[in-house]
Amino acid sequence: MYYQLYELNHAALQPARAFADAVKLLYSNPLNPVSHTPMGRSIAAGAEMFERTTRRYAKPGFGITQTKVGFEDVAVSERIVWKKPFCDLIHFERALPKSRKADPKLLIVAPMSGHYATLLRGTVESMIQHAEVYITDWADARMVPTSDGRFDLEDYVDYVIEMLQHLGPDTHVMAVCQPSVPVLAAAAVMEARGDRFAPASMTLMGGPIDTRSNPTAVNKLAEEKGIAWFRDNVIMQVPWPEPGFMRSVYPGFLQLSGFMSMNLDRHIIAHKDFFMHLVKDDGDSAEKHRDFYDEYLAVMDLTAEFYLQTVETVFVNHALPKGEMMHRGEKVDPSAIRNVALLTVEGENDDISGIGQTKAAHDLCKNIPGDMRAHYMQPKVGHYGVFNGSRFRSEIVPRIVDFMASNPGAGKRQRPKPKIVSSKA
Structure with missing residues (x-):
């Protein structure tokens, strides 16, 4: 049921993500005079932050040529x-x-x-x-x-x-x-x-x-909880209409929650810095953040x-x-x-x-x-x-x-x- 709710919430946010993406494009377009002001960059940065924190990240490519x-x-x-x-x-x-x-x-x-x-x-x-x-x-x-x-x-x-x-x-x-x-x-x-x-x-x-x-x-967590706890609390079934519908899995979004909670303060600081890089128009630093989190936030089910x-x-x-x-x-x-x-x-x-x-x-x-x-x-x-x-x-x-x-x-x-x-x- 939790997996189904997660998918439902993701789908429900799709219009908001599309709107945020449009706002980002509008306020980062160099033809828009406001895009060259701190206010315009702040609006574009906020829109990008919302879109990136609510999207599902696709499987990256190796890109080694x-x-x-x-x-x-x-x-x-x-x-x-x-x-x-x-x-x-x-x-x-x-x-x-x-x-x-x-x-x-x-x-x-x-x-x-x-x-x-x-x-x-x-x-x-x-x-x-x-x-x-x-x-x-x-x-x-x-x-x-x-x-x-x-x-x-x-x-x-x-x-x-x-x-x-x-x-x-x-x-x-x-x-x-x-x-x-x-x-x-x-x-x-x-x-x-x-x-x-x-x-x-x-x-x-x-x-x-x-x-x-x-x-x-x-x-220590694995030893303390025991296998029954993991079976009862983290195993879910893949929702429709995915190809693996009804397969029992440990969902990627749950794993990601565990990864991030181990160093939550570090991730919060990284996203705060990302926002400031966008406002200050520090493109190189912002791009490094995107590259890392495009990889880190792309997860798979087991x-x-x-x-x-x-x-x-x-x-x-x-x-x-x-x-x-x-x-x-x-x-x-x-x-x-x-x-x-x-x-x-x-x-x-x-x-x-x-x-x-x-x-x-x-x-x-x-x-x-x-x-x-x-x-x-x-x-x-x-x-x-x-x-x-x-x-x-x-x-x-x-x-x-x-x-x-x-x-x-x-x-x-x-x-x-x-x-x-x-x-x-």
């Missing part, structure tokens, strides 16, 4: 190379000479946690300079008809395995935040099965491998079964670090991983995945040789800074690139016979 490889500018195009109802696998094809030595293949697994994969645009832009990059483009659950079936955490693990098999041997995988658990599980399952398409390396960044270590507010199973497995039961996580009737055993190199990255000020939560993967993957594992903690960055921003580009990316180069895959170098080593990283 060019990159620099070495010292040359290279054209980039997007191509879907693998497709299933809940995910497209996008390849960022670079127009490189065929005679050039091939770069490593990198599968970036984007989080399915409310925002679209375009939140990792900066991550992709940095990595396509060094690798042949593929990224998971997860679907908005409300756009997937119920006839396409369910999607839960086990399906997520299966999708990762299938994508790695599609890309072939010696593929590197990078998991940003939430997918660290299913990516580690996929690697463990593939190694246990002797799958030759297991990744050459996996980079886990700011992921909740073991949320018992330095629990954050998010972790299937109820995926969301609830993830909360229960990762945040309530801590199934992976306890050795209790199951996949299709098989126990997920990270100690089965022997040939997949492991790099973990954390942020000093991360308030989503606390320090030590990602590094815990090294304790679980105890049979990875010491020369095939590394851990890095980036000073002075929060959660977002682990995979984006200036420090990510200058300090984290070079470490990831070097790690992939040092671990090209079982098919490209002779590795020593695996042995049990200390779990300290």
Whole structure:
């Protein structure tokens, strides 16, 4: 019922949004003399603020058309190379000479946690300079008809395995935040099965491998409330006339409310500053605000079964670090991983995945040789800074690139016979 009321309110405000948009155009038109006065800019700013705070933000595009490889500018195009109802696998094809030595293949697994994969645009832009990059483009659950079936955490693990098999041997995988658990599980399952398409390396960044270590507010909420509370309070059905009508989901607008409430004062200040930038005709600062919030406010629904199973497995039961996580009737055993190199990255000020939560993967993957594992903690960055921003580009990316180069895959170098080593990283 709440989802239906939300949609009804959104529809009811449509005429007001249209009027506000018209007022903004009128008072920002340079042919209107009033647009050059503080009063005119204030009216236009107020109208834009109203329209932006009541609109639904569409899925953004990656918009990556060019990159620099070495010292040359290279054209980039997007191509879907693998497709299933809940995910497209996008390849960022670079127009490189065929005679050039091939770069490593990198599968970036984007989080399915409310925002679209375009939140990792900066991550992709940095990595396509060094690798042949593929990224998971997860679907908005409300756009997937119920006839396409369910999607839960086990399906997520299966999708990762299938994508790695599609890309072939010696593929590197990078998991940003939430997918660290299913990516580690996929690697463990593939190694246990002797799958030759297991990744050459996996980079886990700011992921909740073991949320018992330095629990954050998010972790504590999940433990305190329990899975029944989430099932009763945040799960809703997609309203008509969306393609996913009647599908049970965790709605994007609820997730966005949670995101913003964690740093509400910061968002209020940002919008106040945006208004003043418009009044002062500071176009560059206003445009930066638009770019950030066009991305941040674009959210997607998650299937109820995926969301609830993830909360229960990762945040309530801590199934992976306890050795209790199951996949299709098989126990997920990270100690089965022997040939997949492991790099973990954390942020000093991360308030989503606390320090030590990602590094815990090294304790679980105890049979990875010491020369095939590394851990890095980036000073002075929060959660977002682990995979984006200036420090990510200058300090984290070079470490990831070097790690992939040092671990090209079982098919490209002779590795020593695996042995049990200390779990300290």
